[in-house]
Amino acid sequence: MTSTPGLRALAAAGVAVTLHPYDYDPKADAIGLAAAHALGLDPALVLKTLMVEVDGKPACCVLPSDRQLSMKKVAAAFGGKQAEMMKPDKAERLTGFRVGGISPFGQKRAVATAFDASPMAAPNVWINAGARGLLLGIAPQDALRVTSGRALTLTP
Template sequence: MTAAATRAIEVVSRAGVAHRVHAYEPPERHGRERGVRPSYGTDAATALGVEPARVFKTLVAAVDERTVLAVVPVDRELDLKRLAVACSARRAILADPAAAERATGQVIGGISPLGSRRSLQVVVDASVVDHQTVFVSAGRRGLQLELAPGDLVRLCSALSAAITRDLGPG
């Protein structure tokens, strides 16, 4: 693996899937901004000049007793009840940041559905098919992978389901 490569990039490269890697400088948080929860996905969409609906964030959830990756557009919100139903489970909660990083081997803001430390179930929001290509983290902040939705779903062995809702008022 080269210095610029990540496990996610290695996965798509080995599979021979058409993709593009996009690097950008993630904004630094200063002063009052430092306490504000960053929106890494929205930052990526802005930096790359693409619609937020095409940039998908990867959230880590505990679904019953399993760890699941939920891949949702950054302009929508994960609906935990819908995620639980999609996984034939009773309950889903977001994992805390430390647990998310342990499960994936990646840092918050750089978690990719591809190349996790261990094999995890992946559920991708059904809206993924609305786009010719989508962006997901390449496994590091400031690095995005652009690929076809079908390739993303196939490489993750993902379930596709309606697992989001509109963002609430700001």
């Protein structure tokens, strides 16, 4: 079994997950949608992890792969005035993961995390496990607990 910092963090927290490897396509326009398609999963329940900066401070947003962030809502969610996407190289240094494999679990430096509320009533969601081509299935409430995250509206 593949071990990543994300999987180790979840194991340490006593959270059971299922692993779902797939063929990662680095040329895909939307990696989360490509993963959902490859695994035959509902794109609304396959969540992507995006690193942002709110008033210059790092934060993590987790949202359905078929949705886009509202930067206005992201700024409000983290109590700021302005939000923008974090540059990929900075996101990789901060999280310890490569773009296309960023997980909200086991990041090198823990940051404030928010999940879009829309999929949080589902029994399970699928999130990157910390490696390109590997998703994990998890109960949304466990994802919130392990990340100390909040469920908020992050999308238009």
